[in-house]
Amino acid sequence: NLSTIDNTLDLIKTSRQDSASIDISSIPMDDSLTFDLFCRADTIGVFQLESSGMKRLVSNMQPSVFGDIVAILALYRPGPLGSGMVKDYVECKHGRKRVIYPHPLMTDILRETYGVLVYQEQIIQGVQVLAGFSLGQADLLRRAIGKKTPEVLAEQRLQFVEGCLKNPEFVEKCPKSSTPEEKANEIFDTINYFSGYGFNKSHSVAYGLISYQTAFLKAHYPVQLMAALFNGSINNQDNVISYISECKAMGVNVLPPDVNHSAKTFTVAPTGFRISVRTISHFEHDFCGTSPEKETVPEEWIEPLRNSMKILKNRDFKEEAEFLEIFAQNTESLSGELNTLNSKVNIAIFDLKSPFSAWLRREARIEVIRFGLNAVKNVGSKAVDAILKVRNEHGQLTDFMEFMKKVDLKEVNKRMIETLVKCGAFDSLHENRSQLFAAIDSAFHLSQEFHRAEEPLQDSMFELMDAGDAEATITQLEFPEVRNWPKRERLNQEKMALGFYVSGHPLDSYVSEIKILATTTSKMKEGLLAEKDKVSLVGIVVNNTVRLNQSNEKFAIVTLEDTQGTIEFPVFASVYEKVGELLESDDPLLISGRVNYRDEEVGMFVDNVHRLSELRETEAKSMLIKIGAESLNHESVSLLRKTLQKYSGDKPFTFSVQTPEAVSVIITPEERINITSTLIEELEEILPHQTLEFGYPSLKNFR
Structure with missing residues (x-):
């Protein structure tokens, strides 16, 4: 929409100061990068073209001119989709079907839409050219067709046929296969049928222009557009999840909030x-x-x-x-x-x-893209202003206690600090979130002591000495000797603080299983699967509402989140009895069932649920560790060796080490391991940039 475009332009100005300013109203309407984007259906974030169904239509259409975008917006409605108009349009555009005009006189009117009546304006122009109607008469016909009153329609049909027969050019150019009267009635029937679907072209052009402008921005300034989309969607969980996934696919990092670098809103750096x-x-x-x-x-x-x-x-x-x-x-x-x-x-x-x-x-x-501080839960606008004031007055901070000393603690309370720690907003000051979280009480105590000491002093020598001691005290915050939160806990804390996973996703560790076993929520929502088709999803339960049916048996309404979005479905009593405990966990799950459509919303009837970590432990037969040579040093190799020895078992593992020259060196040790969740967690801590892949000879029973 317009606010997204304006925000994108502002972000371009601030993040690309070496670029010329953009007048969005003067961009070329035949830009090749923009139409390449349309033809790839790369339309996440493009106004009106984000839905899976719309993406399919855009892909089928392969737009080559702005008029195609206008037509897409007019055609993507239940009536045209169900009538076959859309298929005719696409087939004729690509020359797979011959363009047939209702009458030669309508050729100029329908040429841009390949003989298909798409716009209300085409109907009005058509009856003027064919039957000699005035503009007022044509509009009366359009309204009469819209109301579907039989008596009025009969009268309008009579006037239209009479007008056509009085038009010598209409009669002369009529095909010989029918009489002029038959052709006039046939055209009226066509107009009557398609006018119910006709869309106002001026509206479609206006929407199409915004679609084109957002597509242009995504083609040329993708990071700025995505940041603007975040700013406009922060209260829409599905949109934010979708945009985070899109950024990942684009190779764009979305960074957590940071007291040293974040603004109020999402920004680009x-x-x-x-x-x-x-x-x-x-x-x-x-x-x-x-x-x-x-x-x-x-x-x-x-x-x-x-x-x-x-x-x-x-x-x-x-x-x-x-x-x-x-x-x-x-x-x-x-x-x-x-x-x-x-x-x-x-x-x-x-x-x-x-x-x-x-x-x-x-x-x-x-x-x-950097998360804005306004996106952090439980941290209000006054607290954000207080944080930004510290940065504006003192520059970037280097120490957590420096922040606590300078920020207004009347505006930034303990709960807010805890939330900021959880989402990583202090990582640039102290990387160990667990240590920082454990030291918050002490930090508040010290900062309060410091602020009390800074209050107007009496002339007592002891009070002056106390003020000097306060300055020294500020450096005395001691952090407990605790390890940083494991990756999974860090992600969970981020989710609690922001509502989304940002620095990673719990499913990142299950790429092998997702590739073999599952589809995604976004694929399901495309509507390509038929009712009762078998389907499997890998995700995390984010909402589990347990209810009682008429037989007083428990069933659940579950919302599952994967890296693409969320989807809701019921788990009926017969299945819930077996898997209810799994649905209460926040572990990644494999959920299998059959596709179900209800009120045009896609869901599934669940047949079975498995905990992915358990499936991996029992079914994975081998493990491949992909790692860059730059991540390996004497310390990490030694720790890696000890860890793998600790989990000795009967399953083979292999290293694929990529050298700086882009050569992959394969190393297959003689030792064997036992693949467990704790081993995976320890490997992720030792080698945070590794990729793990698992071999599954057969997983048919789990699909």
């Missing part, structure tokens, strides 16, 4: 550059072509750039510094002095007028 697969392909095209333009890049760089591609091409991504190092190493032969070449590269990168710099900023910029 640049963090550097990343050379991705997409960037590499563009890099090769733009700088390694056979006929380089001299103003684009010095000609002597071309061959070294081509050599760089051999190393870069198969990499998942490279950070800017690593990219420049490879670039410099490959251009060393030009002068024989690496330092000189590094200087050349740095000049090219950081000179804002350099074409190479402009290219890199356009193609390889990394931006992150």
